[in-house]
Amino acid sequence: xxxxxxxxxxxxxxxxxxxxxxxxxxxxxxxxxxxxxxxxxxxxxxxxxxxxxxxxxxxxxxxxxxxxxxxxxxxxxxxxxxxxxxxxxxxxxxxxxxxxxxxxxxxxxxxxxxxxxxxxxxxxxxxxxxxxxxxxxxxxxxxxxxxxxxxxxxxxxxxxxxxxxxxxxxxxxxxxxxxxxxxxxxxxxxxxxxxxxxxxxxxxxxxxxxxxxxxxxxxxxxxxxxxxxxxxxxxxxxxxxxxxxxxxxxxxxxxxxxxxxxxxxxxxxxxxxxxxxxxxxxxxxxxxxxxxxxxxxxxxxxxxxxxxxxxxxxxxxxxxxxxxxxxxxxxxxxxxx
Numbered sequence: 058x059x060x061x062x063x064x065x066x067x068x069x070x071x072x073x074x075x076x077x078x079x080x081x082x083x084x085x086x087x088x089x090x091x092x093x094x095x096x097x098x099x100x101x102x103x104x105x106x107x108x109x110x111x112x113x114x115x116x117x118x119x120x121x122x123x124x125x126x127x128x129x130x131x132x133x134x135x136x137x138x139x140x141x142x143x144x145x146x147x148x149x150x151x152x153x154x155x156x157x158x159x160x161x162x163x164x165x166x167x168x169x170x171x172x173x174x175x176x177x178x179x180x181x182x183x184x185x186x187x188x189x190x191x192x193x194x195x196x197x198x199x200x201x202x203x204x205x206x207x208x209x210x211x212x213x214x215x216x217x218x219x220x221x222x223x224x225x226x227x228x229x230x231x232x233x234x235x236x237x238x239x240x241x242x243x244x245x246x247x248x249x250x251x252x253x254x255x256x257x258x259x260x261x262x263x264x265x266x267x268x269x270x271x272x273x274x275x276x277x278x279x280x281x282x283x284x285x286x287x288x289x290x291x292x293x294x295x296x297x298x299x300x301x302x303x304x305x306x307x308x309x310x311x312x313x314x315x316x317x318x319x320x321x322x323x324x325x326x327x328x329x330x331x332x333x334x335x336x337x338x339x340x341x342x343x344x345x346x347x348x349x350x351x352x353x354x355x356x357x358x359x360x361x362x363x364x365x366x367x368x369x370x371x372x373x374x375x376x377x378x379x380x381x382x383x384x385x386x387x388x389x390x391x392x393x394x
Contacts, residue, residue, distance in 0.1 A: 131196035131228070135189065138263065144175025144235030146260055147183045150268060151192040152228040158269050159228040160276040160301075160392035163256055164188070164384060165285025167376075168309070171238040182233045186282070186376035188384070195226040195385055206378030208339075208369035217386070226389055230270050232260055241287040241309040253292040257299055271394075275331065278302035278388040282380055283309045283344070283371065290318060293332075297325035302333040302391035305351075306380050307342045307371050312350040319354035326360055333391035334362035337383050341370040363387070 132155060136148040152159055166181030182188045194204055198221040202209060234256065239248055256279070265272035277300050281289035286305035293303030303325075310318075326332055336355070338348035352364040365383060369375040 131193070133189065133193045135183065138260075140234070140255075140259060142175075143255055143259075145179045146235075147179045147233045148264070148268070149183055149189055149192055149231045149233070150228075151196070151230075152269070153196065153225070155269075157228055158271050159230050160278065160388060161230045161232065161261060161264050161268075161270050162278040162280060162384070162388045162392070163232050163234070163261065163289070165236045165279070165281030165289050166233065167281075167283035167285055168238060168241075171236055171284055175235040175237075178235045179233050181285075182231065182381075182384075185373060186381055188231065188233075188381045190377075191381040191385060192229070192231070195221065195382070195389075198222065198225075200382075204378070205382065206369075206374045208367060208375060208378045210368065217382075220386075224390075226385070227393060229385065229388060229392075230264055230268050231384075232264055234260055236281070236285055236288055238284070239288070241284050242311050242314055244288070244291060249288070249291045249295055252288065253296055256292065257296065271392075273301075274299050275301040276392045276394075278304065278333075278392050280304035280306065280384050280388065282306040282376055291321075294318070294321040294325040297329040297332050300329075300332065302335070302388055304335040304337070304384065304387050305348075306337045306383060307339065307344055307375070308336070308348055308351065310344060310347040310351060312347045315347065315350040315354040318351060319358040319360060322355055322360045322362075323358045333387075334360065335365065335387050335391075336362060337365040337367065337380075339367040339369045339371070339375055339379065342375075343371040 132150075132152050134150045136150070138146045138148065140146060150159070164182045166178060166186075170178040170181035170185065172178075191204070194200065199218040200214065200221070202214060205214070236252075261277060264270055270276070279289045279293045279300055280303070281287070283306070286308035287310060290303065290305045290308060293300050297303075322334060326334075334355070336348055336352045338345050342348065352362065355362045367375070367379040367383070369379055
């Protein structure tokens, strides 16, 4: 792949599956990663398109099969909701078994999907970024380097697998709405307010009515990549009492705006001291310095948060590897009771 997730126009020729592959992507402090291994692309089954289809996620490796033989077979289900002029919302519901209620995460896509429009755009996370595959895979550790598209150090991979043994992934309901293009440096207050109310009053509210989820703010997260990260951060910080976790991945931002966001984060944390915050970037992210500046501004303002610095560039491959697993693991850790 040569396209960049938000800024390129490369055609995607592979479709994401509804059931998973190896897991990966945890948060760590700034480390100097070694030269990345060659990218390895795992074979992925064709995605289902039926709005109510579901599959049982099979083990993909012999080791995973042996380790998970005594556990219930996880269920990964895809649904689609129509919100008229707001576009579709694609829902991925992953549970360890059908007795589990899971946290809710709103996952916002990047600018490339915003430019595709409200019909195709919501498939960013579920299909284009292979989140459906990752959701199935995290139920069956150990994860492998190929799950991260080769963009992971051995140390981080071992840490993630150890964590999954100690604290198995239990599931999430990930809601992927359409996000229109906007001025990611300085969106208007009205745009943020209007979009936040759509997410909270319509999308999250419907999930709480219709899905087997934990229907509390402390079990609700918001996250996004690039353009989506810029909006996720602003919505989450503006309405901190509505969320238990706010994350941003390779956030589209110029360094000069980090201070203002840190002040918002300080206010948000005062309103909700339990709010978990995460900033994630990568060594070749085109917004790397901006995300580092944001983390530094949070630290200077006394806002505790997790900073994750991965391998890889700002593109679809990163989204399908570290990005998807970072989203799943951060919110699984932050939103579960």
